[in-house]
Amino acid sequence: MNTLDKDIAGWGRYPVQRCELVRPERHSELWSEATSLLARGQGRSYGDAALNEGGRVVLTERINRFLAFDRDQGIVRAEAGLTLAELLAVTVPRGWFPLVTPGTKHVSLGGCVAADVHGKNHHHDGAFGRGVRELELITADGRRLRCSPQENAAAFHATLGGMGLTGIIGEVELQLQPIDSAWIRARHQGAANLEQLFELLQDSDEQARYSVAWVDLMSRGAALGRGVVMNGDHAGRDELSGGRRLTPLRLPPHKVRNIPIDMPGWLLNGLSIRAFNSRYFRSEGGRTAPFLVDYDTFFYPLDTLHNWNRLYGKRGFVQYQCVVPTAGALAAMQQIMQRLAASGHPAFLGVLKRMGAQGEGHLSFPMEGYTLAMDLPMKGAATLALLDAFDAVVLQHGGRVYLAKDARLAPESFRAMYPQFDAWQQVRHELDPQGVFSSSLSRRLRMGEAQ
Numbered sequence: 001m002n003t004l005d006k007d008i009a010g011w012g013r014y015p016v017q018r019c020e021l022v023r024p025e026r027h028s029e030l031w032s033e034a035t036s037l038l039a040r041g042q043g044r045s046y047g048d049a050a051l052n053e054g055g056r057v058v059l060t061e062r063i064n065r066f067l068a069f070d071r072d073q074g075i076v077r078a079e080a081g082l083t084l085a086e087l088l089a090v091t092v093p094r095g096w097f098p099l100v101t102p103g104t105k106h107v108s109l110g111g112c113v114a115a116d117v118h119g120k121n122h123h124h125d126g127a128f129g130r131g132v133r134e135l136e137l138i139t140a141d142g143r144r145l146r147c148s149p150q151e152n153a154a155a156f157h158a159t160l161g162g163m164g165l166t167g168i169i170g171e172v173e174l175q176l177q178p179i180d181s182a183w184i185r186a187r188h189q190g191a192a193n194l195e196q197l198f199e200l201l202q203d204s205d206e207q208a209r210y211s212v213a214w215v216d217l218m219s220r221g222a223a224l225g226r227g228v229v230m231n232g233d234h235a236g237r238d239e240l241s242g243g244r245r246l247t248p249l250r251l252p253p254h255k256v257r258n259i260p261i262d263m264p265g266w267l268l269n270g271l272s273i274r275a276f277n278s279r280y281f282r283s284e285g286g287r288t289a290p291f292l293v294d295y296d297t298f299f300y301p302l303d304t305l306h307n308w309n310r311l312y313g314k315r316g317f318v319q320y321q322c323v324v325p326t327a328g329a330l331a332a333m334q335q336i337m338q339r340l341a342a343s344g345h346p347a348f349l350g351v352l353k354r355m356g357a358q359g360e361g362h363l364s365f366p367m368e369g370y371t372l373a374m375d376l377p378m379k380g381a382a383t384l385a386l387l388d389a390f391d392a393v394v395l396q397h398g399g400r401v402y403l404a405k406d407a408r409l410a411p412e413s414f415r416a417m418y419p420q421f422d423a424w425q426q427v428r429h430e431l432d433p434q435g436v437f438s439s440s441l442s443r444r445l446r447m448g449e450a451q
């Protein structure tokens with residue numbers, strides 16, 4: 001098979017590393033004598049989870065066939081390189097939607113399993129693994145292992161959230177949820193500060209299937225943490241009118257714009273972000289009456305701007321996402337936002353949401369509490385020091401950082417944040433005793449080493 005040495009990065013474009021790329025057409029071509037291997041889907045993880053510096057990276061984008069679709073039961077089986085966008089295009093017109101979706105549809109099923117991704121409905125429906133009926137895992141010795149909560153359950157739970165380190169996920173079988181329309185009944189509510197935002201999110205638990213809050217990370221003083229809660233539920237066909245009612249499962253056409261080149265790094269600065277946030281807070285916070293929005297706009301607003309990561313310029317950016325158990329969450333998020341404000345570091349796209357109970361994956365990120373995500377332009381040592389300070393707050397409150405977004409966590413912090421690491425490591429060692437599957441993230445976090 002042809003190989004290509006190339007500098008690649010995650011979605012945040014930090015770090016950039018040289019890897020040996022292969023792009024097989026089918027799983028039978030996968031097997032090789034490579035001593036260090038890692039699967040990569042759409043490269044939508046932000047940091048170094050889908051990088052394997054100096055080792056081989058298997059691009060799965062061509063291993064993306066639909067294998068079966070039971071239209072009565074909503075069960076779909078596909079190769080793991082299939083993207084959610086490709087899945088939605090087939091299943092939505094037939095009235096089926098994924099149980100869980102992240103904030104972009106340009107992710108592979110393999111990436112969704114490996115990060116056990118969560119959506120706006122985690123408080124209701126758990127993480128992606130909840131909808132996975134079965135996986136096929138291709139292990140280091142070339143076996144094809146069927147894994148499910150019933151069969152090879154240990155391998156299943158180590159692979160959910162296992163960041164590609166238990167093997168290559170070859171096939172995924174998913175249970176979908178029925179929908180009557182491609183539309184979401186949404187409503188927004190503005191909150192003057194973080195405390196109010198927490199209260200609104202808590203109320204949303206009972207009121208809405210999907211809920212998430214946008215946070216103005218540039219707000220200060222009494223307005224610290226002001227934001228807008230966005231709730232939504234799948235709309236019934238009888239809620240639609242006119243042409244929409246005639247074709248309720250059809251998505252209206254969308255314009256996708258492109259950022260063609262790297263923007264200058266100074267474009268996103270404190271001033272421009274503050275101006276955008278003020279406008280956004282006023283316009284979106286005031287939309288309190290329910291309105292209909294198509295699922296694409298509701299779930300994937302950033303997908304309308306192709307290559308939006310170029311807005312951060314050549315140095316890229318880091319997304320910091322943490323979750324903190326409910327009891328200390330408000331205090332922790334306040335401390336993080338105060339530290340951010342004191343540092344003067346610009347931060348864009350703050351997102352806060354409630355999470356439900358922890359799932360079955362040993363290294364799955366979600367836990368009952370609140371999760372905060374923010375994008376920070378990469379400014380070298382200053383950014384890294386600020387994020388270390390955030391880690392200290394998160395650790396103090398019993399929380400953790402999301403590996404799918406991470407590019408810089410320290411190994412000691414990782415171990416303290418993921419108490420099921422030992423259980424995971426044991427299963428991983430049984431599946432891959434030589435440690436063939438490896439990534440830049442796993443080596444940085446020393447995930448192959450004993451305690």
Ligand SMILES: Cc1cc2nc3c(=O)[nH]c(=O)nc-3n(C[C@H](O)[C@H](O)[C@H](O)COP(=O)(O)OP(=O)(O)OC[C@H]3O[C@@H](n4cnc5c(N)ncnc54)[C@H](O)[C@@H]3O)c2cc1C
Nearest residue numbers: 041042043044045102103108110111114117118163164169
């Ligand atoms: C705009 C945007 C919004 C996002 N919103 C959310 C969100 O709301 N919730 C959330 O949880 N995440 C979110 N993410 C993160 C994203 O969902 C995850 O990082 C996901 O893993 C990306 O899938 P991918 O196919 O791009 O995987 P990659 O980034 O290519 O890989 C991610 C990990 O999966 C492993 N992997 C990929 N394919 C396989 C395979 N076939 N077998 C074994 N391992 C594999 C890789 O080795 C790597 O460790 C978002 C990302 C972006 C860019």
